Amino acid sequence: MTQDLILQAGRRTVLMENEAIAALENRIDDNFKHACELILQCRGRTIVTGMGKSGHIGNKIAATLASTGTPSFFVHPGEASHGDLGMITREDLVIAISNSGSSAEVLTLLPLLKRLGIPMISMTGKPDSPLAQAADVNLDIAVETEACPLNLAPTSSTTVTLVMGDALAVALLEARGFTAEDFAFSHPGGALGRRLLLKVEDVMHAGEELPQVSPETPLSKALLEMTSKGFGMTTVVDHKGTLLGVFTDGDLRRIIDQKVELDSATMEVVMSRRPKTVSADTLAAEALRIMEDNRITALVVEDDARHPIGLLHMHDILRAGVI
Known part of the structure; x- marks a missing residue:
């Protein structure tokens, strides 16, 4: 033939x-x-x-x-x-x-x-x-x-x-x-299931893993906190535990360019206010979209009282297969 x-x-x-x-x-x-x-x-x-x-x-x-x-x-x-x-x-x-x-x-x-x-x-x-x-x-x-x-x-x-x-x-x-969510419940092991069922609380870092400093914390100590926790950022909270802002590796580069006095700077002066946050019950796929839209690699997870309860890094979402 x-x-x-x-x-x-x-x-x-x-x-x-x-x-x-x-x-x-x-x-x-x-x-x-x-x-x-x-x-x-x-x-x-x-x-x-x-x-x-x-x-x-x-x-x-x-x-x-x-x-x-x-x-x-x-x-x-x-x-x-x-x-x-x-x-x-x-x-x-x-x-x-x-x-x-x-x-x-x-x-x-x-x-x-x-x-x-x-x-x-x-x-x-x-x-x-x-x-x-x-x-x-x-x-x-x-x-x-x-x-x-x-x-x-x-x-x-x-x-x-x-x-x-x-x-x-x-x-x-x-x-x-x-619905697509109904479909995901019968496909929990598939990519669709991971996108539609996985929530921020399932993959976020919480407790002792959460980097946290006060607004009075000197820059040098904040950098130590960032280094020890390994996320390239730290949250800044007041004495009631309310989120005031964040300080990231990007903020460090910014203040160096602005020639801020590094030895005397505190978080209150150099932190970024109004950071992007999500709640624990946010879908991980939605959190990933927020990161991509804002060109950031981590999100603070906060409760209804604006207390940071966790930290979500883009790598956590990618490791979970939410792509």
């Missing part, structure tokens, strides 16, 4: 599957709406099942539903007949996938599901098949032909099934008012 023929086969496959997906648009109809309504009314979980390639696609559909606000998991129909049916309760709903609508392992479950009174949505390529006829609603996933030149290997049909599953998940997501 020449390289040109290999490229032609690949492009033909993409074209055929793209055409199959395009034909799916007209099937987002009343049956689709009814299927969504059934899932929204379900008080339990949405159980997805299917054999072979349909099962592989079903597994992904279940995962997508679960991560977008619809509690869901996949049950293998063969295993269901040997004990796993106990995972399904009367409160649940089943999505059964079979392109032919005649998969024996799936059909075996129908009497048991009917006995439990469990609503069922089928995804089949044949609306007159046993599975489609037994379902409360059938979603048509028929394709004119598979991308496989033998018209045997599930290719276009599995792609269309996956897209139909995605359409369900997205429609349900929007119907539930599912």
Whole structure:
């Protein structure tokens, strides 16, 4: 087989599957709406099942539903007949996938599901098949032909099934008012989860780590405090612990340029007043934005009484993966 023929086969496959997906648009109809309504009314979980390639696609559909606000998991129909049916309760709903609508392992479950009174949505390529006829609603996933030149290997049909599953998940997501923060709660280990769930209090330095001096503190002692804490800055507080300002490495360069008398200077004279601050419950991603907008590398964390309770450095946020 020449390289040109290999490229032609690949492009033909993409074209055929793209055409199959395009034909799916007209099937987002009343049956689709009814299927969504059934899932929204379900008080339990949405159980997805299917054999072979349909099962592989079903597994992904279940995962997508679960991560977008619809509690869901996949049950293998063969295993269901040997004990796993106990995972399904009367409160649940089943999505059964079979392109032919005649998969024996799936059909075996129908009497048991009917006995439990469990609503069922089928995804089949044949609306007159046993599975489609037994379902409360059938979603048509028929394709004119598979991308496989033998018209045997599930290719276009599995792609269309996956897209139909995605359409369900997205429609349900929007119907539930599912937000990015909701998504993050089911993805706490991912980058999105870290951006949306991590707060300043989770990564800030507090207690003895917080550099702190009084306005009467000489510059020399303030520099020692900055050096010992290692943040390139220190907070300046009054006798009540209220934040008055900060002194940073940048401030030191500024006063040197201004030829301030270093031996006699105190924090009250050289500190920067009205520093940028955040609260402990601020999202770390928002704190990072504040740093970037103001071209600073650290933020003082203060409480409602303007008492500094922590310090957040840009490196802390980057180490936490909030990027």
